[in-house]
Amino acid sequence: MTMHTRHITAGGYKVTVADTGSGSPLVYLHGFVDVHAASVGWLPFHEALAQSFTVIAPAFPACADSDEDEDIETIDDVAFRWIEVIDALGLATVDLAGACFGGWVAAELAVRHPERVNRLALIGASGLYLPGKPIGDLFIEMQPRNGSDYAGLRQLFFAHPEAPEALALLPNGRASMDVELSRFKAMRYCSRVGFRPPYFYNRKLRQRLARYQGPALVIAGDADRMVPIAHAHAYKDGLAGASLRVLPGCGHSPHVERVQETVAALRAFFGAVLR
Secondary structure, eight states: OOOOOOEEEETTHHHHEEEEEOOOOOOOEESSSSBBBTTTSSOHHHHHHHHHHHHHHEEESSTOOOOOEEEEEEEHHHHHHHHHHHHHOOSSSSEEEEHHHHHHHHHHHHHHHHEEEEEEEEEEEOOOOOTTTOOOOOOHSSSSSSTOOHHHHHHHHOSSSSHHHHHHSSSSSSOOOOHHHHHHHHHHHHHHHSSSSTTTOOHHHHHHHOOOOSSSEEEEEEEESSHHHHHHHHHHSSTEEEEEEEEEOOOSHHHHHSSSHHHHHHHHHHHHOOO
8 A cells, every 4th residue: 555645834843743544533653563664655554544544644743744842842742742732633522542652641631622523432451550560661672682573562563473474574674774763763762751750651651541521442461572462551540431351362553463453442432333
């Protein structure tokens, strides 16, 4: 599927937006093993979603061709910018889904502006601080072992680090220049908001989850080494209208490892049909 992109202006900054599919709009906030990051094109997950939704995927600051924004220092800054993005897209309210750190931002948006979020889906979402259950160290694993081995990085994101889909997205050695650049841009964004050990969390978010009272779906793999499964249960318990779908034998990337199950859960939750 060809990647078609456009650019909008939010808060004075250029934001790259990729759109695909037909049906009701679904705003999708990407993670690292995802479009605008480890992939420069759509994944099978997005292509399957596009059979039921108009998938709208903005790229975070510094990702894809979105402008770098050196004023962004905290997750609060990101959340404010993303409300500006939704405004610029002309959407009064949204169905919102996010994976990995995109799930974190989706949750932050929902608790700050619950009136703007119709339904919320979180896939392997980071963002919470749970004592004794730290989120994995993406930053150290981004450094390949022996200069070329990314097995540690794949182990964070996949239950089976040598699976074909894991090797395709995070191969050993050097990837193509456009993919290397895309991954580097995603890491620049991650380091701005997530680099505070134990990483990718906002201590205040857990106590704020009850502010969002709308329908929510939490999807997680029980073999997630990046975000321990306890975080999914905490999201489910904290979001008043949430249900939890745990995928056995799945790691941090249900949207890559278990495409059909993840898409089916999202279709059912958002009330969409296969076209």
